[in-house]
Amino acid sequence: MQNEVRNHHSHVTKYDRIAEMDEFRVLMAEKKKFILSYTLFYVGYSLLLPFLALYTDVLNVHVFGEVTLAWLYGVSFIPVSLWVCNVYVKRAAHFDEVVKSILERENV
Amino acid sequence: MDMQVIILFSIITIGTLLITYFASKKTKTAGSFYTAGGGLTARQNGLALAGDFMSASTFLGLIGAFALSGFDGFFLMYPALLSFLVILFLVAEPLRNLGKYTLGDMITARYRFKQVRAVTAINTIVISIFYMLGQLVAAGALFKLLLGIPFHISIIIVGIGMLTFVLFGGMTATSWVQIIKAILLVGGTFILFIMVMWQFNFNFIGMFAEMKTATPVGADFLNPGVKYLSGLDAASLVLGLLLGAAGLPHILVRFLTVPNAQVARKSVVWVMWIMGCFHFMVIFLGFGAAKLVGMPTIIEANPAGNMAAPLLAQLVGGDLMFAFISAVSFATILAVVAGIVVTGAAAFSHDLYNEIFKNGQATEKQQMTMVRLASIVITAVSIVLSLSLQSFNVAFLASLAFTLAASSNLPVILFTVFWRKFNKTGAVFGMLVGLLGTLTLVALSPNVWNPVPGAALLTGEAIFPLSSPGIVSIPLGFLACYIGTKIGAKKAALEEDRYTEILVKSHTGSDVKGVIKH
Numbered sequence: 001m002q003n004e005v006r007n008h009h010s011h012v013t014k015y016d017r018i019a020e021m022d023e024f025r026v027l028m029a030e031k032k033k034f035i036l037s038y039t040l041f042y043v044g045y046s047l048l049l050p051f052l053a054l055y056t057d058v059l060n061v062h063v064f065g066e067v068t069l070a071w072l073y074g075v076s077f078i079p080v081s082l083w084v085c086n087v088y089v090k091r092a093a094h095f096d097e098v099v100k101s102i103l104e105r106e107n108v
Numbered sequence: 109m110d111m112q113v114i115i116l117f118s119i120i121t122i123g124t125l126l127i128t129y130f131a132s133k134k135t136k137t138a139g140s141f142y143t144a145g146g147g148l149t150a151r152q153n154g155l156a157l158a159g160d161f162m163s164a165s166t167f168l169g170l171i172g173a174f175a176l177s178g179f180d181g182f183f184l185m186y187p188a189l190l191s192f193l194v195i196l197f198l199v200a201e202p203l204r205n206l207g208k209y210t211l212g213d214m215i216t217a218r219y220r221f222k223q224v225r226a227v228t229a230i231n232t233i234v235i236s237i238f239y240m241l242g243q244l245v246a247a248g249a250l251f252k253l254l255l256g257i258p259f260h261i262s263i264i265i266v267g268i269g270m271l272t273f274v275l276f277g278g279m280t281a282t283s284w285v286q287i288i289k290a291i292l293l294v295g296g297t298f299i300l301f302i303m304v305m306w307q308f309n310f311n312f313i314g315m316f317a318e319m320k321t322a323t324p325v326g327a328d329f330l331n332p333g334v335k336y337l338s339g340l341d342a343a344s345l346v347l348g349l350l351l352g353a354a355g356l357p358h359i360l361v362r363f364l365t366v367p368n369a370q371v372a373r374k375s376v377v378w379v380m381w382i383m384g385c386f387h388f389m390v391i392f393l394g395f396g397a398a399k400l401v402g403m404p405t406i407i408e409a410n411p412a413g414n415m416a417a418p419l420l421a422q423l424v425g426g427d428l429m430f431a432f433i434s435a436v437s438f439a440t441i442l443a444v445v446a447g448i449v450v451t452g453a454a455a456f457s458h459d460l461y462n463e464i465f466k467n468g469q470a471t472e473k474q475q476m477t478m479v480r481l482a483s484i485v486i487t488a489v490s491i492v493l494s495l496s497l498q499s500f501n502v503a504f505l506a507s508l509a510f511t512l513a514a515s516s517n518l519p520v521i522l523f524t525v526f527w528r529k530f531n532k533t534g535a536v537f538g539m540l541v542g543l544l545g546t547l548t549l550v551a552l553s554p555n556v557w558n559p560v561p562g563a564a565l566l567t568g569e570a571i572f573p574l575s576s577p578g579i580v581s582i583p584l585g586f587l588a589c590y591i592g593t594k595i596g597a598k599k600a601a602l603e604e605d606r607y608t609e610i611l612v613k614s615h616t617g618s619d620v621k622g623v624i625k626h
Binding site: 042064067 | 179182183186187189190192193194196197198201313314316317319320330331332333336337338339340342343346347350370373374376377380381384387388391608609611612613615616617
């Protein structure tokens with residue numbers, strides 16, 4: 001039990017040290033900005049359709065043939081979500097690099 | 109035709125039993141039962157996620173929704189795809205980095221209190237049972253329609269079939285059944301899609317013009333509003349589906365079957381591509397069903413539209429295609445139900461039994477016995493409940509599980525990882541209010557109350573007007589977390605805070621395990 005407590009204290013120090021590193025703080029700020037802005041975008045994009053479609057006529061414009069703007073909006077969720085997914089993977093690869101260098105500096 | 113159906117069903121049953129046999133050799137420890145030893149690759153887990161997520165209500169329900177309500181089918185479909193973005197951005201990596209076997213592990217990584225673990229586990233079991241009810245009622249209705257097997261017997265057959273491979277093969281067998289089912293489902297849909305589009309000379313845009321006159325609703329088929337009149341109700345449904353997946357225990361557990369955050373991330377890419385392709389085909393299969401089979405025939409077979417896909421398969425591909433699609437639907441239900449049972453049973457055996465009753469000291473053998481026992485009990489409870497819910501709308505039961513997950517689990521998961529001031533009281537209060545609040549709103553909603561006698565469970569005006577409670581219950585869950593945190597703030601100030609630890613762990617990943625060894 002005593003051993004556990006001692007070990008436990010040593011983790012806290014190590015975690016605290018990483019958390020206080022400038023590099024880690026910058027990483028957190030970057031991640032927050034990235035995650036928040038994209039999440040607001042795709043949640044907003046999803047919630048807009050029911051209101052536009054059921055309360056207004058703006059999406060009833062014919063684009064080609066019988067295909068209206070509403071249908072293009074509906075289908076657009078597939079390419080848009082795959083695009084956002086792709087952006088995330090690329091950003092995450094960058095974050096991985098930062099984490100790697102933080103851990104290396106801490107000799108983990 | 110019966111012979112073809114029986115042969116195809118037998119092939120699937122024998123196939124899953126073979127998988128179970130090989131998986132059972134690998135399932136010697138509780139860890140391998142709970143999460144397949146955490147050794148799946150991104151592609152395997154991506155396919156298994158697709159297999160877990162594309163339930164019978166997705167496959168049969170979505171095609172039916174586009175066939176019967178045209179544009180309004182989108183409101184049921186696109187939130188499911190985008191929900192994986194919520195998972196990808198907010199949940200998958202922290203969960204993988206903090207959790208071990210269950211959601212309870214993740215939350216208690218920050219709050220090491222038995223009551224937090226107990227509430228999380230009970231929450232997991234309740235949501236799992238609700239989700240399973242939807243699947244079992246769908247199975248009963250489906251086999252009655254497809255094969256003429258009575259409702260009760262169908263449910264018992266599915267229950268016993270699924271239990272066989274869960275009991276012996278645990279998460280390994282479940283994952284493989286889900287992988288194979290996902291391949292069969294997407295493959296079967298693709299073949300059906302080609303057959304249908306052939307009839308329309310692959311003229312996607314021309315199909316829209318044909319839809320204007322193909323159904324009794326006429327040109328309205330292509331406009332929003334065939335099914336949903338209220339934008340608020342539709343938005344509430346969208347919000348519940350969008351956020352719900354990120355709180356569904358059996359989906360979250362899939363991220364604990366992979367070795368690290370990078371693989372968890374890549375498996376989301378896989379599932380999103382698979383579902384994106386699937387969703388594209390679903391739109392045109394719905395059109396095809398409405399035009400070729402006809403709306404009246406679809407409604408006559410099942411008012412909810414669940415028979416649109418099998419009927420379309422029979423029309424364009426004959427009895428063999430009908431048998432194939434029916435068999436795939438069977439595999440779909442088995443795979444989804446198995447994933448739910450493993451998750452619920454793991455929460456019972458790992459969280460409640462081992463960590464709480466036995467203080468984490470239970471032996472492997474005791475845990476294996478307990479997880480199997482829990483699987484049997486959860487299945488039995490679900491079967492008994494679903495037998496009495498025969499008349500309930502399947503889509504409603506499934507969407508209720510999503511809303512429960514979004515209102516009770518998701519706020520706690522997000523605050524645990526992202527909010528420094530969040531505390532134990534907030535977590536417990538948030539989960540309980542989210543769970544009970546959602547159930548109360550549903551009990552007061554038009555799903556339960558209808559002025560026309562016999563149209564719903566109870567006769568009378570609904571006190572709560574929306575049939576999807578998400579738009580109220582989800583903010584309520586977040587609010588309860590906030591209020592609970594304020595109430596518990598004084599007490600929490602005296603307790604040790606692990607926020608820094610979990611912040612570093614959740615963002616830097618499994619590599620930090622090295623720190624622990626220091």
